Amino acid sequence: MSNRLFRLLPNAYPVVLDTAFALCATAVYASFAGISSLSPWFGYPLAALIGLPLAVRRRYPLPVLAVVVTALCVATVLEMPLEPHSPTAFALYAVGAWVPRRPAVTALVATVVMSGAALMVSQPTPDDIGLVAFVGLYGSAAWALGRFTRARRAFAAREEAERATRAVTEERLRIARELHDVVAHSLSLITVKAGVAAHVARTRPDEVVDALAVIEATSRDTLVEMRRLLGVLRSDDATGTAPMPGLADLAGLVERAADAGVDVTLEVTGGGLPDGVGLTVFRIVQESVTNVVKHAAPARCSVRVAVTDDEVGIEVVDDGTRAARAGGGHGLMGMRERVAMYGGDFEADRRPAGGFAVKARIPLS
Incomplete structure (x- = not known):
């Protein structure tokens, strides 16, 4: 009353x-x-x-x-x-x-x-x-x-x-980035392994089983992430039922890329990032590795993540001969937007020696 x-x-x-x-x-x-x-x-x-x-x-x-x-x-x-x-x-x-x-x-x-x-x-x-x-x-x-x-x-x-319109637009862009990063990465791996399976089905049936196992695992992981995103959309407090991916999940990401024919080395120094920054770092590495899988495989790729007291640096470099075009596609745009949200710097371009490099710096203060 x-x-x-x-x-x-x-x-x-x-x-x-x-x-x-x-x-x-x-x-x-x-x-x-x-x-x-x-x-x-x-x-x-x-x-x-x-x-x-x-x-x-x-x-x-x-x-x-x-x-x-x-x-x-x-x-x-x-x-x-x-x-x-x-x-x-x-x-x-x-x-x-x-x-x-x-x-x-x-x-x-x-x-x-x-x-x-x-x-x-x-x-x-x-x-x-x-x-x-x-x-x-x-x-x-x-x-x-x-x-x-x-x-x-x-x-x-x-x-x-205007504030309400901006909030809706920003939330829509955030969801679009999440969906793009999850779906594009997983479908790229599935497409590559399905192509391998179709190519060697008659001559090397054992590799078909391995490819199907990768496809199964990737599909299962994608479903988990999609359920997390749906949980965020449906819950009243804007929190999902599964934790957001972060630095600890980079190792699994590297393993899946290796299954798709990309030799990835991972180096992570420091830690203890906030959840939002950790998710941004994961998505940038995920999208960069996905671009290598789609445009440069088979190739070698190195991922370096350095966390200091003031900032976190990200560098993804590959030696592929068909590197992604700088500035093109929704993936590079999404990475640039994620970094800009925290007032950081983002670069993505071909390397003079061949291959492609993605570099980002996100301040923590």
Whole structure:
């Protein structure tokens, strides 16, 4: 019950404020009616028409302004008010804040003209021109403040919508990178081994069994990673049921690459990376080795990962003769985006001596 009350308080506060001002305005104008020459049967209902509609000014800004201004102009002609039309200013703020520009401007002009005309009829002397100007400026200032509030709310709403759009886009790109890295790596290994099996099926049947074993193991690992990704998408707390791959999983990655015909040497120094950085390092090495399998196998490849207190360096170099084209494909783009998320540096290009090199540096601070 108390939690529900706390949730209702922010929405109830404006209503309470408007109701309080409406009651105060009604009481003030009822006192004006009591000391004026008007009949109580006419003065008190007129005071109610001036004050009470302000309680619903946010919901019906234009009708409330019309009722309040009309009643206040009648009271002014009858010399009842003793203050500068504060109920009109209160209603004009609501019109400025919640009504579109064209009807809001029309309402302001009509209100200023009607109020000024009523004041001139009530007190048609040159000395009262200043009072007319003051009442007009008072109402216009309230209307302008309402317009400013409306513009500020619209700006905040646009910013919130843009933040939501950016968040959706970034999450979609993150999921796309994960899917690409998982599926591309596994399918590359499966394709290579399936091709080997088809090539030697008649002459070397024993190698077909080995190839099928690699395909089975790779497919099983891919299913595990896909389930982890689906767990991330389905869970409320954005955490999957399986741990994210990191430095400890690089050895298994190297073994699978060797099964696909790429001789990979792995050197890892240091450790203790945060989960997000560890996943980024794993995906960069995975994508780099996958490119070697797809574009340069059979080849030799060296992977070096050096973790220091300040940064982690990644270097994947191969000696293949058909190295991947620098800057092309979604894989290199995904690696570059992953490194850029942490403010690091990324390079990928052919080596002068042959082969291809991928280098990345990710700061840890």
